[in-house]
Amino acid sequence: MQNLQKPSVKPYLITRTLNPENQETPIHFIHKDFVSDKLFYRRNHFSYPNFSFYWLIVDGLVNFSRTFSLQEIQSLPSKTVKTVLECAGNKRGFFKPKVFGEQWQKGALSQGIWKGVLLRTLLGFTGVMETAREVVFEGYDFGERTDSNQVTHFRRSLPIEKALHPDTIIAYEYNGKPIPFKHGFPLRLIVPEWYGMASVKWVKRITVVGHEFKGPFQAVDYVYYPKKESDEGKLPVTTMKINSTIQQPLDRKILNTGDHIISGISWTGNGLVTKVEVSVDGGTNWSPVDFERSPERYVWVRWSYKWEVLEKGEYTIMSRAADSKGQVQPPEAKWNRKGYGFNAIDVIRVKVE
Template sequence: MDDLNKPFLITKSLYPENQETPIKFLPHHLIPTNYHFKRNHFNYPKILTQNFLLPISGEVVKSVTFYFNQIINFPATTFTGLLECAGNNRSKFDPKTFGEQWEEGAISQGRWRGVSLSKLLSQTGLTTDAKEVLFEGYDFGKREDSDNYVPFARSLPLKIALHPDTIIAYEYNDKLLSIKHGFPLRLIVPGWYGMASVKWLKKITVINYPFTGPFQAIDYVYYPKDIEPFPVTTTNVNSIIQYPLNYSILDAGNHTIEGIAWSGEGDITTVEISFDGLHWSNAVLLKNTTEPYTWTKWKYQWNALEGEYTIFCRATDSKGRRQPMNAFWNKKGYGYNATPKAHVKIT
């Protein structure tokens, strides 16, 4: 492909840098680093000598500082998995919500390699009071709701932190992480929205209380209209239509409607296509069952006759979760997963 015809990342903001993956134009199973979306709350941290040390302390039997070279020499865990920003598709909420107005591209997928966090915690041991594991990144700055400088920091419940596939990652697609994606070390939490996968890890602290930092107790919380707030955690069942593009004009004849579907809990079991939102037909799923954390490609053969159509797509996962026709509205615009639509004209 000629460079002039290659898609570009879609810039949402420059300071901090937030850019979308051109997801509708990329057929790749592994999204290259230069196309992986960027989500930042602050400017990029400077990479200094201390960035290559990772101390673990708190409710542990012994505090240990791990060197980067130690970490990469532990037995590695490697898997292919997607990351989706919790605000992906936020621009589609009606009424509008607070936050970066992402379209469909705050999602990417690649092969992560690192050391299981549980292996590192087995070196430190845990006290009987351990409840959560707190992760702090080197990125910091002022929030709009405060004059104080704060780091990006979040915690995980002990059960999730000790899952064998929760890893301290140092490679993406068989190369060291790029600086803009968390080099030298970042957390990867498969199945959870991307905010959990803290970048530029500075330190890990095992704590005996619920963490209430601003990126845990204020941001990344669902604030619905009529029920109590609750935390953003696992990725909702979701899908997109990659072809045809919205508002396409196509010739009559055979077309392959295609896209991807994913879920943070369980596998995608069905993807259905409709042209009226009432009657549904199954698409063909193309899924590697040995990769539980990846999206599922799907295709549907359509003999298109002249006219105007709205194509609907919905996915269902093995936990019985199905995409709704309308998104679950919440004040900060997280977890959008309404049934996607593509309007097309056939001539």
């Protein structure tokens, strides 16, 4: 009789839209620090770009405009950065009342190792004028926005200080291989600590300017609007908030009595994650978790908690994290009409039989 091998079982991306492609990482089944490019979340505003040659232009308020070839950039001294990238809309689907936009759950989040050249190294070849205020990055991706009939490229800016930060890079590798096309090949800006919209893909042009950039992906989108019908109190979306996600058990899972491991990840854009606590009684009591390793800047910390449950019933499990800057996950996220920065205490419910 022929021996039959058991089929392999593996996770897949979770589709939100196909055109443009927006897919979530199956975050509950990621148990490594490095997410493969095939499981890295995909966030696009337009269809994928199409280009047959590549040059990177650096211009604006510089002493000498310069056009770099990919080969030139790869020949320069390199920097490696391990970092979380989180979409600003991660967990948008949990806001109450609901908001419009991609209804991301918990998987618009990934992590890996990027290699490239410091942005300030490139700007060192061109020089930066004293009047410089921001640096604008234009991607090859373009299309029509729903609020305009005009065709526009994806453009974002960074303050000059953030652009010159020693960990802001123009990357050409991800996890030791060329960046896959769907994640920005051949060059992608990587901005640790900031939400993923800042890490512009398919970088086409870098322009130094002396004013506040007000493109639609800077002044319309990626802005916190705390009021439903007014722009009063609006603030730009920048640094990632303290956050955590329970990976296992899954929400609404049915369990046996006995010992179970509650596990998850926590991350922040401010300093280091310093503490994570778990509650198994809906927030009445909290217990510290065990970290898999010492927290590092820019990356998530993996944690676990051993839970012994002897009584049948329904249980509400919660996780909350704190960082070295004094931020603590709040019971409720700050509502905003575009649904950015959801970071409320994570909550799941399980039933023990």
